[in-house]
Amino acid sequence: MNIVVCMKQVPDTETRIKIGSDGRSIDPADVEWIVNPYDEYAVEEALQMKERTGAGEVVVVSVGNERATTAIRSCLAMGADRGILLKTEHPFGDTFSIAEALANLLKEMEFDVLLFGKQAVDDDNAQVAQLVAHMLDLPCVTVVTKLEIEGSTAKAHREVEGGTEIVETSLPSVFAAEKDLNQPRYASLKGIMTAKKKQIEEKETQLGHFKIEVIEMLKPPPRPEGRIVGEGREAVPELMQLLKNEANVI
């Protein structure tokens, strides 16, 4: 079984976000870059599928600048066979242009399963899997928490409000991984050493026209200062009032 995983390198979720000088994106200084956590589930799923069928190849594809090779290398250390970097100096492309770049590459590749994370934890768009699927005219199941492949059909569980949908689809197909899909493995040192010898193909890529335009990035209003509302049950009415009118959460 041939599996392609689309992976994005993102700032670590603990990173302190500083707004860049352009006022529209983050300041990349002091950022720790990691493999998008949802994409790790996708990579793990791909590896397990390959291990189950005992044949095929897991290819990791990413769009980004040179720095993204370290993220691809991490996936190779987990066990993916090779990587492709669609290299662009515009690391913050919009979803549509990135999906186009991916689709252009994927059109030339043969695969049974195309995996994504359900969203990247940087811009949290959750769009690219469906965009690529449409561009390749493939079915797509998002927020997958369980995936079973049998022959050329797949059964995917997806979490929705109030329950789980079990979706059946034919292969090739696109899936976007949700958190509970599996437990991503920790790359062994053996894996890291082997990954050094695996191939990462870099392809210079021009992103197409953007469909959206970010005009401003700003800090959210600061977290309300924590305070002790009061003591014992007497404080409850005031807490209710705060939750209702200040926090607007109930």
Added chain:
Amino acid sequence: MANGVLVFAEQRDGVFRGPAFEALTQGRRLAGQLGTDLSAAVLGSGIAGTVEVLKEYGVDAVFVADSEHLARYTTEGYADVFSKIVREKNPSIVLMPASSLGRDLAPRVAAHLETGLITECTALEISDGRLLGTRPVYAGKALIKTFVKTDPQMATLRPKVFSAETISESKETHVEQVDVTTGAERIRAKVIEFQSSGGDRPELTEADIIVSGGRGMGNADSFNVIEDLADALGAAVGASRSAVDAGWRPHPDQVGQTGKTVSPSLYIACGISGAIQHLAGMSSSKYIVAINKNPDAPIFKVATYGIVGDLFEVVPALTEEVKKLQAA
């Protein structure tokens, strides 16, 4: 020339969902600002009679796609039909709820229409005649303001951020059946089964509100005060590591370093001292309420609101207040 605001009015089993009304309310406001019409699209099977309720939200037109292929949501079927409606009606703005369905469907529709999409908006406004969406990025650590450069301008609305408001005066609404030609054979991914999650409580990681108990609960039975509050709020129940270790709650309920990482809009920590292992799993919650008898407990450092006191007094009182509020 594109014109008008079209809202995807999500329904399931003939019942419209809250996020659909929230989107309609925003659509109406935006349409008002632009001086154009608000319309709604409804997809489903046997739903003709259900669209009446949409009139209360001031829609000028409702486009109904009624077909047995649309009885159950499929990405491909819905995307085909809905994008066909959009092409035909040519609105300048398309709004959808960022529900499970909306999050799945909207990007596929955007791909059909080759247009831009702003997902999970928390604010919408009109600027220079164009839609300007505000949305959180980096898990809420920053916000971006975004235009869509192409038409139609698509956006999804994060549930529960916007309010749903009906209009007082009645309005003439034009209801139109649309031609549905999508063949079942073009739908490759189909829902073959739906497993209801049984309990009415939401998943921990997806819950909007979580009520958690810790060592202070004392035993497994006292978790019923937590459950009562959770049920009153429609919240999930969580637990700290020490409560799970003590065997009072199952491991899947554990929030923290070695359990689940959650970021609900409201996290109510009861009898949880706030050990760092626990904070690692929940400190990104939007609002945190701490109820603990020890005023020096570290949980108060991260809590938005704290009550120092016995949780067995405070929590039931809180449950009462919540029920009172809902009854009102």
Added chain:
Amino acid sequence: MLSFFDPLLILGAFCICGYGFYRRAALWRIGTAEHRTDNLGARSRTTLSQIFGHGRILRERVPGLMHLFLFYGFVIPFLVVILFQLFFSLPPPFGNIFSLILDCVGFLGLVGIIIAFIRRYIQKPTRLESTPQDAIGLALISCILLFGFLVEGFRMGSLVTPASVWSPVGSVVAGVFHGLGLSRLLHATLHGVVWRIHFLLILGFIAYIPYSKLFHILVSPLNILLRSHGPKGALQSIDIETAETFGVSTIKEFTWKQLLDLDACMQCGRCQDRCPAHLSEKPLTPRKVISDLKNHLHSEGPKVLKMKAESGSDAGADQTLVGETIAEDELWACTTCRACMEICPVYVEHVDKIVDMRRYQVLMESRFPQEVVATFKNMETNSNPWGIGWAARADWSEDLEVKTLSESSDADILFYVGCAGSFDERYKQVAVAFVKILRAAGINFAILGTEEKCCGDSARRIGNEYLFQMMAMENIENMKNYGVERVVTLCPHCFNTLKNEYPQCDGLFHVVHYTEFLSDLLSNGQLRLVKECDRTIAYHDSCYLGRYNDIYDAPRKILSMIPGITRVELERWGANSFCCGAGGGRMWMEELIGQRINEVRIEEILKKKPNIIGTACPYCLTMFEDGIKAKDAEEQLVAQDLIELIARSME
């Protein structure tokens, strides 16, 4: 009385013994290389002092004395009698004294044998597992001793005045035979027979040594001689660039010394009696780990030797140990508290073996408790086990305006804060208090701030040598760039790692733990404690301060300087202290089997009724605070770091 053939018999016995030794030593050599022959002078000194002084063995009174009696009661007569009887005799005054000594130690030997029988076959402590070998060995020794006295008795019985104050035991035996009124001829014949049996028993004993537990007579001194002479707290390093495989998966991948260890272990079980994992009902006991590995070595090792001899191949004994010989739950239960290694009379290195096997699991197989994945990733990305953003590392010090080295490189000492002091809400209070103390004492110090990385202790002890080295290298490079010479740490784990392990990565700094540092400041008057503290405190020796670095006095000295304080010692303290349960990376793993180690310790602490359990380690502090809550003892007992007590007692 030796006949012509006897030298041949003696030679034969020694040959059988030598052959047995050779066979067993050949098994050790299937292991990998290790250098253990440096420092021979010091090595010999400790070996001799342990042999003749029995220092470690005597750490347990009854079994220790038992062995001491047996040792002197058997080995001394054995050597002396042979040498003296065979080759020369002493003039009477010396002979008499010798005779008295031999009689006495021989008698003590008999006492030792009786204690051994009672312990092994009547008391039967759980840690002793008896095999037929044990019975044979004990029987042999008792027979030899008994026949020794019989020989003496017959010899003296044939004399005109059999009783002699110089041979009290012999006199009693002689008196018995004398009383029987045997004829001179029969007496002489019996003397000869008894003598010969005694002689043959001794030869049999010699021949039997390498094939039984008696082997310890040879291998224990050897193992003590070859024990590690590096700093106690340092694990062996791996050269990641050149190694092809990491850690230990099969028995052959242990070093020859680790295999020698297996043979040196006599299954006395002292380690088991002190193992926090075992005492909290987990499947691990160090005794069993060693014995299981030993059995594996003895069943598989010979196959390796055979194949090598027949075909020159390196095959054989290729079974993976973990999952087969050693269960995963055993492997991960170890807190690396070192109680086993500290008590072991023959210096077996249990912890090193466990970490070596963990290394293979982590570095090659990526198999370890699931919850540790997050810990590793957190360390990789944010250089702390909790995964809080690295940029927040110095946030605790913001209000205090603590200088970082990048701001003031002329500081006299680097305060290495560690992850707990930097990120754990509870321990941040300790870091803040420490800064106040340093300022009160007028110390010119600085921190690394956000440039500080995790020291790597947990990563290394869980087996992730790669992650440890990455973080260590970064710390060392930063510290070297600032020309750091002296470092003070809060956490004993940081202390041990920086002091004993960073030198392996060329990080040579003068590292002190705060207990030593503050105890000096208090002694020389730079710091004065004036406020009364009307409380009773028990100090808990953290493993990495105590057993790993022998710091027992400094914390106690600090406490004695606090006016008004009452000190009590716990039942297990000093080198005998009982782990809090968090070492060896256990802090980051779930404790799902058996009792919780921290609760076991809290129960013990509560018995002595202190108001405060004082610690000098953030792990211990966390574990105790959890344990106190679990035991509902918040009213009686609080856990506090010594720093907090000092800060409160300052002017």
